[in-house]
Amino acid sequence: MNVDDRGRASLQADIGLVVFITLVSLTAILVGISANLIWNLIYLGITLVVMLITYFYGLIPGMLSNLLFIFCQVVSTAYINVSLHQTIPLKMAFWLILPGLLSGALAVMTSKQQLLQLDNHKLRNQLTERGAFDVQTNLRTLVAFSTDARVYIENHRRFHLPVTMLVFRIRYYQELQRMLSEEQNRMLLRVISDTLTTVAADNDLSYFLDPEKPTWGMILHSDEGQAQQIVDQIKQRFCQELQSHEQLKQLDTSLTAGMASWNTSTMDSPYDLMKQSIRETEYDV
Template identity: 55%
Template sequence: MHADDSRASLLADVGLLLFLTVISLTVVLAGITHQLWLNACYMGITLVVMLVTYFFGIVPGLLGNLLFVLGQTALMVAVNWHHAGQLPLTLSFWLVIPGLLSGTLAMMMSQQQQLQANNDLLRTQLAERGAFDLQTNLRTTVAYVADARVFIENHRRFQLPVTMVVFRIRYYHELQQLISEQQLQTLLTMTSNTLTTATRDNDVTYYLDNQLPTWGTILYADAETAAVAIARIKRTFATQLLAEAELKSLDTALVSGVASWNPETMANPYDLMNEGVREMEFDVGQSGEK
């Protein structure tokens, strides 16, 4: 985590703790005064002031607090002038509490907004660099090439098996003509979610092509182990397809191709990926998308 993000996260937590502390203090002080209806009225006004702070910012919130303080002061002076001793001075805590609640709420909100802005900026930068697909929330071919080089180097140094598994949706072009844009988007999202949830935690799924949707996973495994993972993924896809009301009537499935890294016939990550795409031709019920 970036240093600025760490600081913002810490300040947001501090703001939350202070906010909860002031609320607890308010409950205790309200119980001591034994002024049920007036405390309830003041609490309602305080909630309104906090909503103003939440939706419009700290400056309107502080102005609301100032009006609230002036109103309380005028009420206390008027009541005690005409009815001596009717309003105890212990109620004066309401002069401070609303400001503290608004301040701690604003502190917490500002840091959370900063974290959200930093996250949005990071996502935009990743997308601009081509390493992250905003539609599927998956890494792209750019990221795959960088990651695959690490896998290939580990294969060379430690003799670890490296296998690439590539997936497409059977009859995708035909489905594209038959179903609505919303159904198509649901299908792509469901496929991406299936591939990310049905793989192991240390396996990364990539979105390799958005023209003819193609997904890929690179893993430390041989072809036989990869075949087990493929069977699991296809079963999960079929189950998820039936669970989607918009998609359960579709006649489709995933087609897959498997390619293991071979330094004698492959020179770079693209060779491994392209071999996986070619292997899809031999999957049962091929897609015809070649």
């Protein structure tokens, strides 16, 4: 799916949602006007069943269910009028039309949303296959860092924007790992990754650089003073997140951080920037 198709599908899903909400509101108004509680409850229950069929099985089964619903309404109305000599108010006629419209709007909305979800899943798989995206942490990897960092460095060269890289590691991770279960270890890695994502600004990119010795990175257009504020925020947020997780709050751990700014005279590649940031973590005591 290209960008135009993706945008068209998103627009159609939004239109389907708006139409569906409008029809639901209209149904509520007509139910109040008709003032026939028992029949409205029966028809409303059947309409919900029809919409569930549409949602799980698609438009065609939903429309067939609507035709069956209409047929049942006609037969029941004829029986009541002829055999029981009673009349069903004409106001109830909206139940012949609205369930079909609701099913159609729901089918359009769900089909386009499913199409977008499938496309996102394919894109995620492509990123994973190319090694640019880590499935466990939902962060970019070292492969993506080398490409992204060159863009940041080029911005530094052309627009004189500062480029600073932050690196985070878990203090005493090797000793801590022996005490953690596999589930706790995965949860700990995810908490740190989510913390970086939450604190990072829109133009700050976060990475999971090394799964063997868990290492996170963040590259940003900020000077060292601003970067230090982000480091403090991440460390503080990480401690708060640990306390909110029942399985992790007993851990006595923290993050070590290293920081380095791009220096044209001493650095030749993005890896020089990363290595310098990693070295700086050794001095965070």
